[in-house]
Amino acid sequence: MYRIMDFIFKGVMNISGKQLGFISDIIVDFNARKINGFVITSNNIFKKPLNVNIKDVVNYTSVMVVTEVNREKYLQFKEIKNMNVVDKSGELIGVVEDILFDREKFSIKAVIISTGFMNNFIKGKKILLIDDLILGDRNLLYRGKNQNIKFFNSVHRFIR
CATH class of the missing domain: 2.30.30.240 (PRC-barrel domain)
Structure with a gap:
């Protein structure tokens, strides 16, 4: 990816x-x-x-x-970056930060969204699948049921 x-x-x-x-x-x-x-x-x-x-x-x-x-x-992409992502009830989920796409066909697989600096640091960023998103004039609408796919920032311990 x-x-x-x-x-x-x-x-x-x-x-x-x-x-x-x-x-x-x-x-x-x-x-x-x-x-x-x-x-x-x-x-x-x-x-x-x-x-x-x-x-x-x-x-x-x-x-x-x-x-x-x-x-x-x-x-x-600069026209989509920092666009708000809202769910069906109008609740703000986060803002668009990046896109994940396939290496061979360049098909978009997911959108990475930021939920705020501190929240990103503590809980990690969220990844929303592209099939669950609709692009509007001012927002991206998330119509999925599950928001559990996330990046997590964690401390790594090196084993020697």
Whole structure:
């Protein structure tokens, strides 16, 4: 599984070897539950961001190599990040922090939500499955029955 931070600030170049910039965000299709591509920010501050679709990515190890870029408008993760997640009764569950997606098909599996700094530290962050979420204009609606899937912060003891 990947998280967004696995790609942010990764360098991007075209197949000719020209440096295009770095990945600054991902392109999300929330209804299809897929990551469709990446937003590339140029090293030159006067150039507008570029987009690359997943189908145009040749390699994504230490540097992403792409065949084609575009400037079309897509839904980016930054538009969903920090969005409130509410349940059916309108109770706030938390805010969107990250997305977990598949390594091979780039399909979104879950959304990681934060419930507050201290709560994250004590109880851990929550993971909500993508099938239980509906994207609205201002909020994500959680329509699942169970909120028991969580990350836990715990002290690890090394055994020698």
